[in-house]
Every structure is written in C-alpha cells, then in structure tokens.
Amino acid sequence: MVDITHYLVLSTIVFSIGVVGVLTRRNVIIILMSIELMLNSVNLNLVAFSDQLQDPSGQVFAIFVITVAAAEAAVGLGIIIALFRNKETVNVDEIDLMRG
C-alpha cells in the first residue's frame, strides 16, 4: 500500500498547478479548466483518506464534488458564451465591465 502522504503531496502539486493556471492565463476557458483541475485534486485527497480509514464516506463526498463541478462548468460556460456574444472576446484582460 502506497503511503497516504504520497497521495497528499501529489494532490498538493496538482492543486498548485491549477492555482498557477488560474493566476497566469488570459483565456477564460483555460482558467475554468484550471479550476476543474483544482477541484479534482481535492477529490484525490478525499478518496485517499477514504481508502486509508476504510470509510466510504469520503467517496460519497468526492461524488458530491464532481456534481458541483459539473454544475459549475455548465453555468461558467453559459456565462462565457453570453460574454462572448456581448464583448467578442474570451480574454480576461479585456473583460473589465465592472471596473467602473
């Protein structure tokens, strides 16, 4: 059995890659994909602890996280389409309607 610390460290690394993606990219679709990556790395934590403690509740939580990620992707992509229709761009540097 692989030690749980390995899974936690892996999940941390993937989460940090997602954070860097959200902070650095200009394309809003790729930012959304980085958020999906971050949500998924949290799932790895939940499932790893579920295996460690022999308690399947962690897997149930992972399924809820996947549900929320699906809802988030649907709404986020809807917003992106509405935004593209109005502003003709998916570049976050040019999306500054609320700056005032």
Add this chain to the structure above:
Amino acid sequence: MKARPLYLLISPFAMEATLFYILATMLVVFAILTVTAANPVRSAVYLISALLGMAGLFFLLQAEFVGAVQILVYVGGIMVLFLFVIMLVSVREVETQRRANRQWKTALVLGIVLSFELVYFVVQGADVFRIDTISQDLIIESQTLNTETVAGLLYSTYLLPFEIASVLLLVAMIAAVVLTQKQL
C-alpha cells in the same frame, strides 16, 4: 532452470507503487501541459488525459465507483461541453496572442511558494494521518462491493445532500439555458 513468469517477480506492493508513480507522473505532466498549452483545444485534450490519470488513481485506491463516475461525468460530459464551447467561441484568435497575463511572474512564484508550503506541512504532519486501528464494523462493511457500499451510503446517511445535489443540478441547468439566450 525454468524461467518464472514476470508477474511473480513483482510483489503486489511494488506493483502498486509502480502503478502509482506512472499515474502520478502522467497526471502532473498533463496538468502542466494543460496550464501551459497555447491552443485551448490542446489544453482541453491534455486535461482529459490528466483526468483519466486521476481516474486510474481512484481505481488504485479501490474506489471503482468514483473512478467510473470520473470518466463518465468529467471526460464524457464536462470536457465535451468544454470542447463545444471552445469551438463556438475562440478558434481564430488563438496562438497569435500572448498566452500569459502581465502578472505571470508573480503568480508563478506564488504558486511555487504555495506548493512548497503545503507539501511541507503535509510531510511534517504525516504521522497524524496514519491511523493503525480501524474499527471492526467498518472493515466488515468494506468487504462488500465498492459500488454497493457507496450506493448504500448515498441512499441512507447522505440522502438529504443527495436530493439537494439534484436540485443544484436543476438550478444549474436552468441557469445555463437562461444565460445562453439571445436577449438576456
């Protein structure tokens, strides 16, 4: 001397460790490629590969149901939706533009610092995560099939959250339909 089959030379532990490292490498490499790719379509394909690697890790952790849901929902549903939107929105303006924004150096440093910080605390606190004694009834429960166990929990202990999740999905569906209408 008779040659032994290859699988006998590898102990189950070494097998699991090897699989873990292969899947972990795949996951990290494809995650980095997702974040750095210039073309959003490529980025989406790399993310699909990363999510498949994650599903493999779930299978390795004996969470077959979550792994299957991961493949069905993420790869089959969410990523196809992403590819659709990429095709609709941004085909012509890719690859010619700068891919990173002005603050990318600061963000990269912050990301690396965050990564080291989290890894440091996880490694320092590793002893807390190791629990030797597991209560007996949980072990008996875990000997049934994984899908059966998860389904039993979903429809008993977590019934209310399950119903709320269905309401959430309904709300998200209505929101997506309303947001994409012509006159908002």
